[in-house]
Amino acid sequence: MANLILDNVSKYFGDQPAVDRLNLAIEPGEFVALLGPSGCGKTTMLRMLAGFETITGGSIRLGGQLLAGEGVHLPPEQRRMGMVFQSYALWPHMSVAQNVGYPLKMQKLADSERKRRIGEALEAVQLTHLADRAPKELSGGQRQRVALARCLVTEPDVVLLDEPLANLDRHLRASMEEAFREFHRRTGATMIYVTHDQAEAMSLASRIAVMNAGRLEQWSTPQALYTFPRSEWVAGFIGQGGVAPVHGVSAGMELGEEALLKGLSCDVGAATPVLIRPQDVRVSERGIAVDVAESIYRGERYELKLRLASGAELMAYHHQPLQAGQRAAVQISRGWSLESAR
Amino acid sequence: MLRALSGDQPRWLVALILSLILLLSLTPSLRLMVEALSQLELGSESPLARVLRDGATWQAAYHSLYTSGLATLIALVLGALFACALSLTNVSGRQWLVFCFMLPMMIPPQVTALSWLQLFGPSSPLLNSLGIAPALGSSQPLYSAEGIALLMGIQHAPLVFLTLRSSLINMPAELIEAARINGASQRRVWLDVIFPLCRSGLVAAAAIAFVSALGNFGIPAMLGIPASYYVLPTLIYQHMAGFGQSMLSDVAVLSMLIGVLALIGVLVQQRFVRRAQYELLGHTGRAQAFVLDSRHRLLLQLLLWTVLALILVAPLIALIISSLVPALGVALDSDTFTLSAYVEMLTRQGSTARAFGNSLLLASGAALFLMCLSLPLGWMMSRMSVRARTSLNSLIEIPYALPGVVLAIACILLFAQPLPVIEVSLYGSLAIIFIAYLARFMSIALKPVQASAGQLDGSLEEAAQLAGAGPLRRLVQIVLPLVAPALFAGGLLVFLTAVNELTVSALLWSAGNETLGVLVFNLDEGGDSVLAAAISVVIVLMVVALMLLLSLMGRWLPQGVIPWRT
Numbered sequence A: 001m002a003n004l005i006l007d008n009v010s011k012y013f014g015d016q017p018a019v020d021r022l023n024l025a026i027e028p029g030e031f032v033a034l035l036g037p038s039g040c041g042k043t044t045m046l047r048m049l050a051g052f053e054t055i056t057g058g059s060i061r062l063g064g065q066l067l068a069g070e071g072v073h074l075p076p077e078q079r080r081m082g083m084v085f086q087s088y089a090l091w092p093h094m095s096v097a098q099n100v101g102y103p104l105k106m107q108k109l110a111d112s113e114r115k116r117r118i119g120e121a122l123e124a125v126q127l128t129h130l131a132d133r134a135p136k137e138l139s140g141g142q143r144q145r146v147a148l149a150r151c152l153v154t155e156p157d158v159v160l161l162d163e164p165l166a167n168l169d170r171h172l173r174a175s176m177e178e179a180f181r182e183f184h185r186r187t188g189a190t191m192i193y194v195t196h197d198q199a200e201a202m203s204l205a206s207r208i209a210v211m212n213a214g215r216l217e218q219w220s221t222p223q224a225l226y227t228f229p230r231s232e233w234v235a236g237f238i239g240q241g242g243v244a245p246v247h248g249v250s251a252g253m254e255l256g257e258e259a260l261l262k263g264l265s266c267d268v269g270a271a272t273p274v275l276i277r278p279q280d281v282r283v284s285e286r287g288i289a290v291d292v293a294e295s296i297y298r299g300e301r302y303e304l305k306l307r308l309a310s311g312a313e314l315m316a317y318h319h320q321p322l323q324a325g326q327r328a329a330v331q332i333s334r335g336w337s338l339e340s341a342r
Numbered sequence B: 001m002l003r004a005l006s007g008d009q010p011r012w013l014v015a016l017i018l019s020l021i022l023l024l025s026l027t028p029s030l031r032l033m034v035e036a037l038s039q040l041e042l043g044s045e046s047p048l049a050r051v052l053r054d055g056a057t058w059q060a061a062y063h064s065l066y067t068s069g070l071a072t073l074i075a076l077v078l079g080a081l082f083a084c085a086l087s088l089t090n091v092s093g094r095q096w097l098v099f100c101f102m103l104p105m106m107i108p109p110q111v112t113a114l115s116w117l118q119l120f121g122p123s124s125p126l127l128n129s130l131g132i133a134p135a136l137g138s139s140q141p142l143y144s145a146e147g148i149a150l151l152m153g154i155q156h157a158p159l160v161f162l163t164l165r166s167s168l169i170n171m172p173a174e175l176i177e178a179a180r181i182n183g184a185s186q187r188r189v190w191l192d193v194i195f196p197l198c199r200s201g202l203v204a205a206a207a208i209a210f211v212s213a214l215g216n217f218g219i220p221a222m223l224g225i226p227a228s229y230y231v232l233p234t235l236i237y238q239h240m241a242g243f244g245q246s247m248l249s250d251v252a253v254l255s256m257l258i259g260v261l262a263l264i265g266v267l268v269q270q271r272f273v274r275r276a277q278y279e280l281l282g283h284t285g286r287a288q289a290f291v292l293d294s295r296h297r298l299l300l301q302l303l304l305w306t307v308l309a310l311i312l313v314a315p316l317i318a319l320i321i322s323s324l325v326p327a328l329g330v331a332l333d334s335d336t337f338t339l340s341a342y343v344e345m346l347t348r349q350g351s352t353a354r355a356f357g358n359s360l361l362l363a364s365g366a367a368l369f370l371m372c373l374s375l376p377l378g379w380m381m382s383r384m385s386v387r388a389r390t391s392l393n394s395l396i397e398i399p400y401a402l403p404g405v406v407l408a409i410a411c412i413l414l415f416a417q418p419l420p421v422i423e424v425s426l427y428g429s430l431a432i433i434f435i436a437y438l439a440r441f442m443s444i445a446l447k448p449v450q451a452s453a454g455q456l457d458g459s460l461e462e463a464a465q466l467a468g469a470g471p472l473r474r475l476v477q478i479v480l481p482l483v484a485p486a487l488f489a490g491g492l493l494v495f496l497t498a499v500n501e502l503t504v505s506a507l508l509w510s511a512g513n514e515t516l517g518v519l520v521f522n523l524d525e526g527g528d529s530v531l532a533a534a535i536s537v538v539i540v541l542m543v544v545a546l547m548l549l550l551s552l553m554g555r556w557l558p559q560g561v562i563p564w565r566t
């Protein structure tokens, strides 16, 4: 096992940067998610790791070995990585067992050893009974499992996954997520998982790299990402909540009820954006005055959109509906101050 | 809704069009079969038995299979090289590469043969100009089975290219990438993934190249007849020159023989095309699996352009030089340079001008007629059930898929006697060629219209119908403006193909009714190669101009209408 180090990695298509000076140090055996909106460069980053794209600047190292950069470009077949594709990429002219056994054939393993390893891999994804089927005779979830087994079979150091669940329905996703977790436990491989679905990233990864327009916005654990987002952009991207300007605080501070009450009502000095999550907002008799902008029924509760005097919108949950346009008061128990949007 | 619309088309129009198609597509082949299988009661003296007993038949059949087989191999190598390079790698200048590679298919075979003949042999003006011509009396290497195969291979390579390319373009790049990341080198990827996945496409491509080579008349006529090397189409041509009682029945049997061989090829091709599509179903394709670095890319581009220089540019230069000298065997220099062939072509009254006139008349007539037919036909067919449409399409395809000689012989049989009732004989007039062209090129005109009409949203017409427009009004005011580019492109394609056509007219022409194709052929046979070369240069220029015109129209057309557009 080896750690994966991305040092100032850039990729330009023409003069357009798709990935812009990205730095990441990934520990061996970590489960990492690359998260970001469509077009932010996640796939490009993954393809550079795999060796399908050359890098324009910087370097990629795996356990001290230089994979790309400084004039070196190791071809994909020499990188000891595995990849799970969104379209599964199963070869239609090979059976399930042949698909799974292909990487072993490339390693020139003996027949008996190959059979044994194919058997093991298929068992791990519970597909032993389908070994002789053609890929087109499988369901979507089964195909994805074959792709997993093909990845598992060579015990690669690093496994790359590009939105592997995007083609599956909601029910299947849950069971496949479990399959990925199991895969990770079993192999202990470093996993790099590309997705634009934050719930998926949060539930799977131990650390998340949030990307925006080719740059790294934040690199931290899911919990920290939710509780302590660095910038206004990340706060808007992850989870729900409102951002309000608060006076007399600086970025990166946790604010309590007192500080918020003071900072929201005063208007001298520079304002800093503060993230307020809906579960920290409570409708009460006294407190900060707000206008109710909207009240939406969500089944288990009502979701309120509240407008502060400054015009900023907050979100809150409540057990009963409020009239739009009605005045109300709220108490805010926690806020987190952010760097302003660039 | 659809049913309501189709019921609303005027019955007389549907009946008229359907009977016209039946008449054009089916009757010639049926008439041919009746003739070939006639007098079977005579036993061993029946035409069928007589032809099958004849050694010349079997020799020509063997020659046909040999030259077509070899041509198919050559076409496969060339077509696969270009298809792989242009669909899987990042070479630049694709559009021009494709255009130039498609050109040999559009240049008429007799012109191809003539230009290659100018490239080799002791009297080649090009070799003489360069001072490297072989000694007088040495033989022309192209007058051989291999020469025929080489030229047919080059001419039909674009068909292989098109077929293979469609299966390569649909191949998802992920399948290749998955092999790479699992440890396969580039070479293994070819062996383990790309080749197995386009095998059906390869078979289909081979079949279509083979069928086309089998029906090719121009090249074996120009290269084979001087060496007394006969293939089935030229054997028929040879038979037609002789008269005699049984001649027509004999050629009918021979035609049926080619027809059956071609039919087998077509069936193989259709089967494998369908399989190739089926195998990759459900994947989204993305081209450019191999991104080459600049050095390899340059090398590949160099290779492709060198191949094009050899198969296209060199013979065309030879042709141009031949048209600029006073006689064959003369080297081109400032003293011998002359435009007299062009002057003669433009000023000499008689056969040259007449042939130009005839071909232009036939080609534009056929194009216009087929455009008028394709509009309502394509419209009707877009409203049909899938089954009805498929059968109608196969019917229309018959005269185009069968070798030209087969159709020509069938037309002779059909029109040898004066037409019933009106007592007019078409045989020996331009009209018989015209009818044969209509049957042969209907499929070319119809395809673009079908593609375009298939893309139309039915609601466009329904809106017009609700506004009170009857079917004919809708056809003219709604459908016509929307499919006009495709209709026009189809017409141009017909014109382009018909104006150079040789095979059909070689058998159907009569004095005063020569076509351009026949003219080049006759001039070369009569030894007037310089004039033939000059006419050929004009023909090539015309082909290139028409192809460029079609390319320019490309952006208003549905994909796939113009074969050489990427």
Ligand SMILES: Nc1ncnc2c1ncn2[C@@H]1O[C@H](COP(=O)(O)OP(=O)(O)OP(=O)(O)O)[C@@H](O)[C@H]1O
Binding pocket: A013, A017, A018, A036, A037, A038, A039, A040, A041, A042, A043, A044, A045, A196
């Ligand atoms: N081969 C290419 N040539 C030019 N530009 C490209 C190429 N590949 C990607 N890009 C551009 O690079 C940027 C990043 O693309 P990328 O595919 O990495 O996005 P992504 O984050 O994976 O998006 P999605 O979530 O939609 O898959 C996009 O603006 C895209 O248009």
Ligand SMILES: [Mg+2]
Binding pocket: A042, A043, A044
């Ligand atoms: Mg992507």
